[in-house]
Amino acid sequence: MDSRTVIVGGSVGGIRVAQALRSQGYTGEVTVIDAETYHPYDKPPLSKSFLDGTLSYDRLYLISEEEVRDSAIDLRLGDRVVGLDITGSSVILESGPAITFENLVVATGLRARPSPWEATDGVHLLRTLDNAQLLKEDLLGAGSVVVVGGGFIGAEVAATARSFGLEVAIVDPLKIPIGRVLGDTVGERFTGLHHSNGVSTHFGTGVERITGAKGNLSVELSSGAVLLGDLVVVGIGAVPNTEWLVSSGLLIDNGLICDEYCRAAGQSNIYGVGDVARWYHPGYQALVRVEHWTNAVEQAACVAHNIINPKESDSYSPVSYVWSDQYDWKIQIAGETAAASDCVLVEDPSNHARFAAVYSNRSGSYCGVATVNWPRAMIQCRRLLDKESDISIPLNLITALLPSV
Amino acid sequence: MPIIKADLDLCQGYANCVMEDARFFDISDDGVVVVLQEEFAKEDRTRVEAAVRSCPVSALRIEE
Ligand SMILES: Cc1cc2nc3c(=O)[nH]c(=O)nc-3n(C[C@H](O)[C@H](O)[C@H](O)COP(=O)(O)OP(=O)(O)OC[C@H]3O[C@@H](n4cnc5c(N)ncnc54)[C@H](O)[C@@H]3O)c2cc1C
Numbered sequence: 001m002d003s004r005t006v007i008v009g010g011s012v013g014g015i016r017v018a019q020a021l022r023s024q025g026y027t028g029e030v031t032v033i034d035a036e037t038y039h040p041y042d043k044p045p046l047s048k049s050f051l052d053g054t055l056s057y058d059r060l061y062l063i064s065e066e067e068v069r070d071s072a073i074d075l076r077l078g079d080r081v082v083g084l085d086i087t088g089s090s091v092i093l094e095s096g097p098a099i100t101f102e103n104l105v106v107a108t109g110l111r112a113r114p115s116p117w118e119a120t121d122g123v124h125l126l127r128t129l130d131n132a133q134l135l136k137e138d139l140l141g142a143g144s145v146v147v148v149g150g151g152f153i154g155a156e157v158a159a160t161a162r163s164f165g166l167e168v169a170i171v172d173p174l175k176i177p178i179g180r181v182l183g184d185t186v187g188e189r190f191t192g193l194h195h196s197n198g199v200s201t202h203f204g205t206g207v208e209r210i211t212g213a214k215g216n217l218s219v220e221l222s223s224g225a226v227l228l229g230d231l232v233v234v235g236i237g238a239v240p241n242t243e244w245l246v247s248s249g250l251l252i253d254n255g256l257i258c259d260e261y262c263r264a265a266g267q268s269n270i271y272g273v274g275d276v277a278r279w280y281h282p283g284y285q286a287l288v289r290v291e292h293w294t295n296a297v298e299q300a301a302c303v304a305h306n307i308i309n310p311k312e313s314d315s316y317s318p319v320s321y322v323w324s325d326q327y328d329w330k331i332q333i334a335g336e337t338a339a340a341s342d343c344v345l346v347e348d349p350s351n352h353a354r355f356a357a358v359y360s361n362r363s364g365s366y367c368g369v370a371t372v373n374w375p376r377a378m379i380q381c382r383r384l385l386d387k388e389s390d391i392s393i394p395l396n397l398i399t400a401l402l403p404s405v
Numbered sequence: 406m407p408i409i410k411a412d413l414d415l416c417q418g419y420a421n422c423v424m425e426d427a428r429f430f431d432i433s434d435d436g437v438v439v440v441l442q443e444e445f446a447k448e449d450r451t452r453v454e455a456a457v458r459s460c461p462v463s464a465l466r467i468e469e
């Protein structure tokens with residue numbers, strides 16, 4: 001058999017592996033299979049510029065049609081992979097045939113956690129282009145929306161709905177939803193951002209029931225309050241797409257378990273990439289699974305390198321990075337902020353919509369940073385994160401950016 | 406000679422390109438990408454391509 005890499009999943013993780021393979025000189029066949037029928041598209045705009053109408057679908061392409069052709073990427077859309085036969089080195093397609101591989105990349109990502117509540121008409125999830133298109137149409141005809149889930153996607157949807165002039169309420173069982181990622185001090189500012197944009201927050205209370213239908217939905221909270229909305233958007237997380245691997249013998253536990261080289265545990269030619277991969281991060285010395293865009297891209301480059309150079313494999317030890325756009329805030333987060341033990345805020349007196357939060361761990365070392373509307377502070381601090389440094393170093397760098405008084 | 410082109414209207418200052426290769430990219434005070442050198446050597450092509458693909462808003466491209 002000629003060498004062939006089969007990539008299952010044609011979103012950012014899968015497509016970037018295919019591109020990186022070619023870019024790094026791989027000459028075998030590259031086959032990408034995705035269950036969706038759309039040309040591979042990018043997801044972050046689905047809650048932002050696609051949802052508010054600034055970007056159309058053809059601007060979401062992850063790879064141009066010419067590049068697919070010129071790079072000889074065998075892109076098979078609209079076919080689902082339903083099984084993996086490790087001894088036969090093949091994947092089984094829903095449409096029937098099996099495809100053999102020399103290397104396999106698992107890039108099947110996540111799907112939105114379904115709404116556990118009874119009402120379905122007018123209740124939206126947001127993960128795919130189809131989801132976003134339906135939501136966009138409904139938002140245009142609605143006067144009010146209740147967003148269930150105060151994480152990043154929920155907050156972005158709330159902001160977009162507000163920009164359409166809808167009345168927006170947002171619910172989350174946590175008292176300070178963003179506090180889970182950024183700590184309570186910074187998290188409270190995010191709650192304040194909803195308020196200053198006219199969104200009502202119902203935090204620290206769960207949803208008991210959702211009843212009714214589009215145009216007339218009731219969301220009953222455990223606090224006893226009832227929120228009314230024309231629409232409901234449920235953004236309560238996502239679950240790994242690993243069902244097709246369940247009987248393969250691969251180790252699955254909240255994602256595909258991989259070693260530090262992003263190889264599926266115990267395998268030499270099967271790799272995981274992106275949101276679905278739970279790999280051993282040598283820096284954190286723990287299994288981690290990261291649900292962010294930049295991780296998928298960086299991991300894709302590492303996987304491609306390891307496919308081409310199995311004897312000189314690189315371990316994958318990234319500094320995590322994520323952005324989010326909410327209202328007029330451009331938010332960027334790098335490193336470890338969730339597990340930090342302390343956080344110092346730096347404000348820019350000349351711009352009240354701008355601040356940075358610098359995080360340190362128990363031993364006082366710098367471990368993460370979050371910035372709002374301050375890309376330059378972010379890049380300076382992000383670069384420092386790959387080595388150990390005292391928290392005074394990033395703080396001095398940020399202070400040096402402030403206008404001198 | 407291929408060169409690096411940036412669309413400054415698209416750029417959101419995410420700086421993934423700078424993280425990929427700070428010899429070619431930087432961020433200005435306004436939070437927008439600065440291409441430090443448009444031209445690149447053959448052996449840097451893989452790095453530059455990786456930087457281009459790391460941009461979340463496709464603001465970078467290589468013009469052949
Ligand atoms: C609305 C939204 C906004 C976001 N915003 C941000 C943001 O601002 N910043 C950020 O860093 N990240 C953001 N993200 C996260 C980012 O989009 C993900 O990290 C990224 O999409 C992960 O890519 P992936 O390729 O690993 O998986 P996915 O994008 O989940 O893709 C998996 C692909 O596999 C296919 N597939 C699944 N099972 C099968 C099968 N059995 N056979 C064939 N194909 C299959 C699916 O159809 C899908 O195309 C956002 C995500 C969403 C949904």
Ligand code: SF4
Nearest residue numbers: 416417419420422460
């Ligand atoms: S990665 Fe893209 S958006 Fe970010 S700074 Fe570079 S060009 Fe701009």
